[in-house]
Amino acid sequence: MPCFSLLQSSVPVVILKKLSRGKNNKTKTSRSHRRFYFSPTTRKRITPSQSRHRSQPGRRGAWRPAEGVSARRAPLRSLTVEARAGSVRSSLSFSRSSRPRRSDVTRMSQHAANGLPGRVKLLNVDNMNPNVKRVEYAVRGAIVQRAVQIEKELKEGVKKPFDEVIKANIGDAHAMGQKPITFLRQVLALCAYPELLEDDKFPADAKQRARRILEACGGHSIGAYSSSQGIDCIRQDVARYIEKRDGGIPSNPDNIYLATGASDAIVTMLKMLVCGEGRDRTGVMISIPQYPLYSAALADLAAVQISYYLDEDKCWSLDVAELKRAVDAARQHCNPRVLCIINPGNPTGQVQSRQCIEDVIRFAKDERLFLMADEVYQDNVYAEGCKFHSFKRVLFEMGPEYSTAVEMASFHSTSKCYMGECGFRGGYMEVINMDPEVKAQLTKLVSVRLCPPVPGQALLDLVVNPPQPDEPSYHQFTKERATVLATLAEKARLTEQIFNTVPGITCNPVQGAMYTFPRIALPQKAIDKATEEGLSPDMLYCMRLLEEEGICLVPGSGFGQREGTFHFRMTILPPTEKLKIVLQKIREFHVRFTQEFS
């Protein structure tokens, strides 16, 4: 019995400790000693009076996307909100009763003081912020934690069928052996230790860049705080870069906000936008499959997630009719205000056509939605015939009817493209057509975190202001950049090709970004086995792959997928030779897995 084994494995120590503590602390007995169990599925401590609520079916375990009418399985938050607003709708009444309100929970716990004594922590899962409990981030989830554990076991000499764990779960280029771009690192070293400016080993253009950055830093040190929005001259450089990228469409440095990676900017923007209660609660449209940062942030902010599906059969393309369906259904129970688009797609790797972007913009205008364009993979486009179009450029080329009306934010990062410098946490957003008063609020909000990391800001400056043809570093810089991008393109092709030769795996072309999201056919017996173990079937698949082959992938359920379909996300980042081995191993595993369960 899972509950029992859990108690066996990890709980006794805790209970014993609490028992003895209870004895020492008689004065608190009546208030603080109460009985609790562990939920077999969530491993969270629950009191008996709550277990009744928790054991009902339909409670969210692993995150699952809404299917069909989104109201039916809309994110939990919307249900509670509606319950509070008092709008009685029979289809929701069950779910509503399945989640006790916070105040009820507190009261129940107070009465549950019998049986096993043990001081309940003052901060516990029953009284903590309920939104945080629903946060899940699959790309760093259970499977990754197991991978880390396996690595540790390998180090300790435990025998495994493999020598190393290959972490193809996260878009972490340098971890996979990609070399940093020399010029970027030279300038950053000069910024970190300005004495090196006297060294003749560093090229003149690197020194010039470093001097300019240091000049803009407080006390000429990257160890000083910058302004919360980011260093002025770097924001100017970013604006110029955007203008050049977008064929001269103007960009205002005041609209640029540097951030601690694009994730920080995305979360900040969502935090600004989410408001309202009950049916007025902000709804945010996000693709399925999606990058789980979005679902995590929406859970944390208690926003309503509105899922729209990408069309796997048409190379994960986005169809405006599907957007319309999703928004119409959502208007029944929330206030849709935001549309998030990831282009090039993560995890799906599709690159949107210009036509499609125009359709999306028209849709956003008609439905009065704030557009959030996640464009962090803008340099990662590999497929022939595909080209990156920025939402901003398309918006402005559609004429003033759109370019003066549609409000949007576009996000970019130093972690992807050819740089892959994830560890610096550099990124920015550009806001367009934002109300000045709201912008003031945004400026205030970002000031709480003081400033983005200055080395990340410096790095971003180099990305938007790279060596020019007449500068000494130009040749090496362009060569290194081209090599990285060409290798990625080659690996994108290779991945698609090899996966599509495996019976039971179908894979769309990796047009851009850094991932493949192939569909896997799983035998019914495997699905049954997973259900028995309380896992999603693709989690079972990925766990087995990790244990047997030492390859760490993220199950498709972490990103969302159409019900009954199964996928995984794999990065295309391992070095080509290693990638071939990984693909080969997955192929063998897949055949074995399919045989085992048929």
Add this chain to the structure above:
Amino acid sequence: MSPRVESSGGNEKQNRKCSASTKSHSSTRQSPVGEKKMSAMQEISPHVRNMKQLQYAVLAKRASRIKEELRQGVRKPFKELIEVCWGDPHRGGVKPLTFVQQVLAGCVYPQLVDSDKLPVDVRQRAELLLKGCAGGSVGSYTATRGIPEIVHRISEFITSRDGGAPSHPENIYISPGSQWSLMNVLNVLVDGEASPRTGVLTPRPCYLSSNLSMVGLGAVTVPYDLCEERGWELRVEELHGALESAKGVCRPVALYVINPGNPTGHVQSRESMQEVIRFVSEKRLFLLADEVYQDCVYGEQSEFLSYKRVLMEMGPPLSDTVELASFHSASKGFMGECGLRGGYVELVNLDPAVMKCIYKLFSTDSCAPVLGQFALDLLAKPPQPGDPSYPLYREETQHIRSMLVRNVKRVFEVVNGLPGLCCQPVEGGAFAFPRLHLPPEAIQRAEEMGMQPDVFYCTRLLEEAGVFVSPGCEYEPKKGTYHFRFCIMVPEEVMEELLRRLSSFHTQFMKDFS
């Protein structure tokens, strides 16, 4: 409702109601088709809206304009601006530590490790740090808590700081600055939609960003007064009073303390901390201990003790029941590496199930900037006697220490020699927070101009004397009291110039308004 509780928090409900009934209904219930303007952003999060607008932002804008004018050669009564608004040593002119700069450069550009440009212990340290990075690059993501080796060294640092009280790596999270950690922990504690709303006891005056973080998450801040007359002492009666004032307004879940104090510069004694610990235990409050200035203690009678240490030394049952989060940072102390954004939180006595949620929450941030993590590593384990870098490191840190001790003394002497100004001894931290006794004429003039009186004073100080300090109202001190805050982490000559300018400005100001 008690007057103690912040109005910003109290008004929130009304604001929300108001915005929901006016704006959102008109914008959402009507058919969107045919309307020209989208205005998707008319309405924003009420929590964000409730965050106080920053006074210093206006001053900062003015300050950067003055700097620009000086650059263009506009004549002013001063040649350069003295910026002591932030606790930012490098900006103030304190030289970064060479060892730190060298290790970071070596890590960023590993070719330097193979050259003889850097001392051998620097190269070894850089190599060691890079070994902890995936692919040997500072450009890789790290584990959610931070690079395991660094987290481990931090736990060793805490253990030795706290006289052997054990610290466990799995309770430590590195984040992009300590403020980020604080926000994550607060996020677990505060349910922005709860009714009654979640309360956090905060010092008055209180560091601005922390207060804003709480309001931004939808918490109500419940201030407890620090006793200015007794050197900004924290008195437990005030805590009781604050808790009383929260009745019927919110449900307090946590107590936030800053030790050494910001902006107040007070350092708590062991007895005071013990009282606080007993208080939180009795009232079942989570203790949030902001200890980022732990290396900055100057008072002859003062010593920094961490809350963790005091708690552990109080023994059971307190030591294994009081739930505590303690924050530290690479931004302060002798290192002063604010721009790298490295901080951490250590969590003590938390429920394992809550710890799991905290892990997930931190994981969505991916990881802290790697260079910030490195700075923490160097903070936790600086050069040791015998290392080639040790003599220079020692010289530089000693220099900063004696500079700070001297600055603190000079500020006390000079400021308290000025009529209408009164400064408590700065026992620790990075700031002086003198009280301004403004003449009624000055207060009246400020009101006429629609300014807070201390903002008026600080604006004049900036314009006329080129000294950029932050007005006391940012820290919400007791009503009717005026202060300003300035950073004391500046070279001695800068401090002398600052005090000279302040003295002559202040004297003139008092003359003008009497």
